[in-house]
Amino acid sequence: MISVQTSDFELEAEYTSLRNHAGDAGAIVMFTGLVREICTAQSDNPGDLDKTERLFLEHYPGMTEKQLEKIAREASERWPLLAVRIIHRVGELFPGDQIVLVATASSHRQAAFESANFIMDFLKSRAPFWKKQTSSAESRWIESRISDVDSLKRWRE
Amino acid sequence: MISVQTSDFELEAEYTSLRNHAGDAGAIVMFTGLVREICTAQSDNPGDLDKTERLFLEHYPGMTEKQLEKIAREASERWPLLAVRIIHRVGELFPGDQIVLVATASSHRQAAFESANFIMDFLKSRAPFWKKQTSSAESRWIESRISDVDSLKRWRE
Amino acid sequence: MITILYFASIREHMGKAKETVELTENITTVEALIRHLSETNSAFNQLCQSANSPLISVNQVFAEPSSPIVFGDEVGFFPSMTGG
């Protein structure tokens, strides 16, 4: 259900596995995050940006898995989910590479959409991953965006 | 970008094509709708239900494609999308079969999530498709749910 | 002459998927067409009296009772949609 890995993943294999495990699901949402060449996450000023040549993803082994399990568990408590899958890659990545997969299956469409969105919001700012971006000009750690922290607030009741 | 077809579709092929056409996308959302054995769409009273043996999907050839194009165009006007793909199957389907795929690609996560959800809401009640469910007991046309019509209202500004 | 298409439960109720109707000079709107069909076809009349009145398209675009009808139009009558 939860994987943190350097290797790439195959969407079709994950989808097939989810369909097989999700019983009588009516809705499957798969979110894939890709490395962008133009990465606005580091700054809100587009004039600042130069092209990403590669990205290095560091994480906190052990704690990462615990946080992902916790996020998946929280989503399953809030929505009637039949299956949840989270894959987050670490290590060196290049523009166009897959970074993250969040997939949810439910009887109901809204539950699948909302829970996948919820998990992504929490992944962005509650799981111990850090991105270092290397461009032609420099290497630097990407700073978290205020908008990502704000996104979390939507889910507080 | 828009397909109405009796044949099944391969998620991986659609995903690969979307990635190839979406330039520097950071987010891809793929929604798949599956035929459920227990279909609550026909009634809100779970006591009423018996198991779906098969589903027949009728549509209005010509008008369907026009409506899907319109829905995709509206989504592209509301959100900064890099690619949109809609596949809707028609004809005879069985529990577990794929009915519909809505996939969107964007630089930004929220745009991909919201636009896919928006397209699904419009597909449910603004595209000329009709479902006839056959169970062991009978064959009947599924009636549209008030909740599907209500979902549309979210997108009015 | 115009073409009329019936879909799903309405197709079954009407017992046909398609028919053609001659346009007389007083049939200039969807509303007038519905009145004409109700008067000449009891199955159609029944349909209009039911709680769920049909949705209407003219040339594959959603239409209103006041929408104009002209020679060659394709008019669709169908129940509320259940795609997705």
Add this chain to the structure above:
Amino acid sequence: MITILYFASIREHMGKAKETVELTENITTVEALIRHLSETNSAFNQLCQSANSPLISVNQVFAEPSSPIVFGDEVGFFPSMTGG
């Protein structure tokens, strides 16, 4: 003895990923540990004075300054997270 882990920009700033610290009897909370590290390590002291103070975990769970520290704990210091 406890284990301290540094991550990402904080790892680079500290020049190390890991160290072990002897627990004296006055180091019973995260806050006391931070005070101890600030007094004995100028790089750590600098870190605490910066606008973005580090996030803290104890045994791989998010912690507060008041969280207790006991023998054998694993304490992590890291910048705000940027996953997804």
